[in-house]
Amino acid sequence: MIAKRYEPFWKTTPLEKMSPVEWESICDGCGKCCLQKLQDDETDEVFYTDLSCHQLNAVSCQCKVYETRQTEVPGCITLTPDQIDEFQWLPDTCSYRVLHETKELPNWHPLLVGSDKEMLRQGLTVRHYAVNEQTVDEDDWETHIIKWVHGTPEPYDVT
Template sequence: MKMRPKFWEKYPLHELFDDEWEALCDGCGVCCLVKFLDDEQVQFTEYTDVACQLLDCQTGQCSNYPNRQSVVPDCIRLTADMLPQMLWLPRHCAYKRLYLGQKLPSWHRLLHGTTQHQAQFAKYSVAGRCVSELEFDEAAIEERVVRWVKI
């Protein structure tokens, strides 16, 4: 992996290497939840507990990350240029926080390694708290709005 020391503090998002960009993701899986977006007012975004068909709902990890866009064409490959339109990302999201000039969340694994990260991370991860979209039709998904995702 090609990563510079404390790259998140020293370089703008659009200057990060691919490995650095990927390392910013905490792997919470929240962006993989079905959501209802209000294009005019981000604060009215509603998240559901229904996840993309590729998300492993027990681990909160994508089951086919390298090929996700060929399986799920509307899967987003987030870039720095997209961030102004992606403010619906959860408030703990490192991409959103850095874009807004904030620091990484205090529990982020880039700051503490995996042990301390895991203790706090469970509060934000979808692991064990979501169900696959394959189990629901669109009308049923609308009934599964959750309030534990904070934007």
Template sequence: MDELTPFWERPLASLDRAQWEALCDGCGKCCLHKVEDEDTGHIYPTNVACRLLDTHTARCADYRHRRALVPDCLRLTQGNVGSIAWLPSTCAYRLRAEGRSLPDWHHLRTGSHAAMHAGGHSVIGRVISEVHAGPIENHIIEEEL
């Protein structure tokens, strides 16, 4: 790879912090709660978003302090991204960790998050905040959003 190769096509280990952060789709899918079956370990997706996720923009309301406000918020790193099986199949971090390309709708390819939202690749209009959800078990969905 040379300096003309876009950073998002380079190995994850070569990215600086700003490039790593820019790789994020901004879809909000990783901010959805999951339910794990204690007997089987199977993880079920839900349509319930973390209380910090703005369900109208798919952005964290306090990204900088999210871990202090939500202690179990997972910080994705170059070291752990390849081992988190529940990451959405469209997640840029997951795709790049698997050596695959970003989807055509990704903002780094299009220059805008609008294509992702318009194409239904984010959680906008499809989730409820945990603040209003009630029992999370009532919000298990068949497939990931």
């Protein structure tokens, strides 16, 4: 008898049909969505900065107030399956966006590697560059705008 090939849940279950636990496990914990963003008034274009929300632990890349984040930080967005069509604002390495667009998780994902070690090796979390938003005057946030190049940040001059 030939054994049935095991397919992991993210290959067989669309994002919108995942259980809450499966949905949460797709997050790779990069912390990039917790970076502050600026939006161009005229074009609506969204620019990422390297400034992290003050509630992000930049070493673990975990939210310090995860359970109460939306009352602690009113602008915090909770990703839900019904927003899938709006995921283009997420960084292009975000596993929700990648899975939605390509149907494959990247080979560095903790669900495939078993830990975040490959993400850290490739510099794919914000751990090494996030700057606490509270240490920079809002008038200077534009100088912190970045662009993503292969999942890592590079300075971006918007002028």
